[in-house]
Amino acid sequence: MSGARRPTWADVTILLVAGVMFAGMIALGNWQMRRLAWKLDLIDAVQTRAFGDPVPAPAGDAPEYLRVFASGRFAGDQSLRIKAVTDLGPGFWIMTPLITQDGAIWVNRGFVPGGLNQGDWDAAPGPARVTGLVRLDQPGGTLLESNQPETGRWVSADLAEMTRAVGLTEAQTAYFIDAEAAGTGALWPRGGLTRLTFRNTHLAYALTWYAMAALFFGAMVYVVKDRLTTLPWRGSDAE
Structure with missing residues (x-):
């Protein structure tokens, strides 16, 4: 006695699930290709902007990684700390407003390890000139954590919130400046x-997803053809 034949609806369900899986693999490959284009644009931006002669910091928007300079005085009493993890270990970025003739510009003066006293990284009084790279506003915190202005806990450079938190007016909120390493002076904060440099493996991932999709499609074609040969109506061809 032959076994019960699998119902048609089960075959259709399996085929639909397989189609969704195949489409998902193609979509992931396409997403990696879009990420590849973004990464190549980012690398090109760094190479063309970050190593040229500095230009005056723009009053409005500016392209990220543009090398700029600005002069003024640091408002050290309005400094904020942003949680950071670097090659030097865990600690904080020190964000201090630079008061210029055209208003305030937030400057990431550099990294300090946890456990330092404020006196170890206070901004020096008097005129200051900063050279560094434009970095764009980072509102909303990170994927895992949110900024908490009310408690002074910061995980990203949300410039509008930071400006409100310290009571600044006429501050630049489109970008801040990542200061270069200082040649002399105090050890902290450590700029630069x-x-x-950015790891770029998106093409390899995309090709992997496309290859998996091709192999999966080939396997499904084989399974479908094999299934068709077992259907009852195929037996009438041999009679």
Whole structure:
């Protein structure tokens, strides 16, 4: 006695699930290709902007990684700390407003490890000139954590919230400046830690997803053809 034949609805369900899985693999490959284009644009931006002669910091929007300079005085009493993890270990970025003739510009003066007293990284009084790279506003915190202005806990450079928190007016909120490493002076904060090299494996991931999709499609074609040969109506061809 032959076994019960699998119902048609089960075959259709399996085929639909397989189609969704195949489409998902193609979609992931396409997403990696879009990420590849974004990463190549980012690398090109760094190479063309970050190593040229500095230009005056723009009053409005500016392209990220543009090398700029600005002069003024640091408002050290309005400094904020942003949680950071670098090659030097865990600690904080020190964000201090630079008061210029055109208003305030937030400056990431550099990294300090946890456990330092404020006196170890206070801004020096008097005129200051900052050279560094434009970094764009980072509102909303990170994927895992949110900024908490009311408690002074910061995990990203949300410039509008930071400006409100310290009571600044006429501050630049489109970008801040990542300061370059200082040649002399205090050890902390440590500038010049802007990440300028980026791992790029998106093409390999995309090809992997496309290859998996091709193999999966080939396997499904084989299974479907094999299933068709077992259907009852196929037996009438041999009679």
